[in-house]
Amino acid sequence: MTEPAVNTESADSPPARATQRAPEETGVIALVDDDRNILTSVSIALQAEGYVTRLYSDGETALKALLENPPDLAVFDIKMPKMDGMELLARVREHSALPVIFLTSKDDESDEEAGLELGADDYIAKPFSLRLLTARIRAILRRAEPAARERGEEGLDTAPVHPVIARGRLFMDPARHYVSWDEKPVSLTVTEFLILEALAARPGVIKNRNQLMDAAYPDDIFVDDRTVDSHIKRMRRKFRNVDESFSAIDTLYGAGYSFNDG
Secondary structure (H helix, E strand, O other), X not given: OEEOOOOEEEOOEOOOOOEEOOOOOOEEXXXXXXXXXXXXXXXXXXXXXXXXXXXEOOHXXXXXXXXXXXXXXXXXXXXXXXXXXXXXXXXXXXXXXXXXXXXXXXXXXXXXXXXXXXXXOEEEEEOOOHHHHHHHHHHHHHHHHHHHHHOOOOOOOOOOOOOOEEEOOEEEEOOOOEEEEOOEEOOOOHHHHHHHHHHHOOOOOOEOHHHHHHHHOOOOOOOOOHHHHHHHHHHHHHHHHHOOOOOOEEEEOOOEEEEOOO
8 A cells, every 4th residue: 555655735736756655654644734834844743753644735625635535634724725724624524524633823712613613623723833733643543543443444553541431420431532411422622631531530639730731731842821721611611512500620719620520
C-alpha cells in the first residue's frame, strides 16, 4: 500500500510523488489551510511523529479528496478562500464521520461553538503549539480505535485505556470518548473530556487550575490558566442543554473546581 508522504494538492498544484508507507507510521492526516507556512510546519512535525500527511490549500480541492480517499483525521483552518472550514465540515458531515480538528482565531468563541455544533471533534486556537496539536490528534485517533477494532481493522495502537467512570448520573467511557448524563449523551471535546475525567475520578476533591491543565495538556505546553475556566463554562452549558438543573461541577473561588455526585 502506498500513500503520499506530502500531498500539496490544489487547483494549481499536482499531487506529490507517492512514497511507501513505513510500518511505524501511525495514521494519515489531512491538513487544509491557505497558509503554506502552517501547512509546512505542521506537516514536518506530524511526519516526525510517524504520520503521513496530505496537504490542501483550499476547501474545494480538499472536499473531493477527503470523500474519495478519506484520511484518518483532518485539520481544517476556518478562514479560507473558495470554501471556508465551516462549509467544508458541513459538506463532509453529509457523508462521513471523519474526525476533524478546527484551527480557530484566538478567543473566537463564535467560531469554536459553531464548529463544535457542526460536528468538529476539537479546536485549537492560533497561534498554537505543534506539540499540543500532535497530542490532540493522538487522543482523537485513540478514541476512534475501539469502533475500528470492532470492525476488524488491524494495525491499531493497543495502549490501555482508563476504566469507565460512573458517578451518580454521570457516565464516562474513555475508550469510546463517550459521556452521558441521566443516560443522555453529552458531546465533549478531547480537552473538556480530560478535564471532566480528572474531576470525576475523585468526587469532592478540589482540583486547582494547574492540576486540571496537567490533566488536559501535554508536558511543557503553556496555556493561560483562564483557559480552564473557559472549558468549564462550556462544559456546564453542554450539560445544561440536557439538564437545566445541572450543578455537579462546583467552583471554589480562589481554590479551583470539584465534582459532586450527590
